[in-house]
Amino acid sequence: MTKKTYATVTGKLSTQIAIASFGFGTLVFLLNQFFPQEDIIFFIGFIYVLIALFVNGVVVLNLIHHFIFFQNHREYFGVKILIVLANIPIAALFFYLTINNINFLNS
Numbered sequence: 001m002t003k004k005t006y007a008t009v010t011g012k013l014s015t016q017i018a019i020a021s022f023g024f025g026t027l028v029f030l031l032n033q034f035f036p037q038e039d040i041i042f043f044i045g046f047i048y049v050l051i052a053l054f055v056n057g058v059v060v061l062n063l064i065h066h067f068i069f070f071q072n073h074r075e076y077f078g079v080k081i082l083i084v085l086a087n088i089p090i091a092a093l094f095f096y097l098t099i100n101n102i103n104f105l106n107s
Contacts, residue, residue, distance in 0.1 A: 011080050014059050018084045021052050029094040036105055049091065060084050
C-alpha cells in the first residue's frame with residue numbers, strides 16, 4: 001500500500017470527522033452556555049452526542065483494524081486514533097460544565 005493510498009483510506013476522513021465533531025460539539029456547548037434556559041439546545045446536544053458516539057466509534061474501530069493489519073503504517077494510524085480519541089476528555093469536560101451549570105440554575 002502506498003503512502004497516498006493509505007492516507008486516503010481513512011486518515012484524512014478520520015481527521016475531518018474528529019475536527020467536525022469537536023467543532024459542532026463546541027458550538028452546541030457554547031450555545032447552551034449562552035442560552036441555558038433553552039431546552040431545545042440541550043436536547044440537540046444530547047442527540048448530537050449519541051450520533052457522535054456512534055460515528056466516532058465506527059471510525060476508531062476502522063482505524064484499529066488498519067492499525068492491526070497495516071503493520072508498516074502503525075505510527076500513522078496510531079496518531080489518527082489518538083486524534084479521534086482526543087474528543088473524549090473534551091466531551092467529558094463539556095458534560096461536567098453543562099451539568100454544573102444546570103445544577104447552579106436550579107438551586
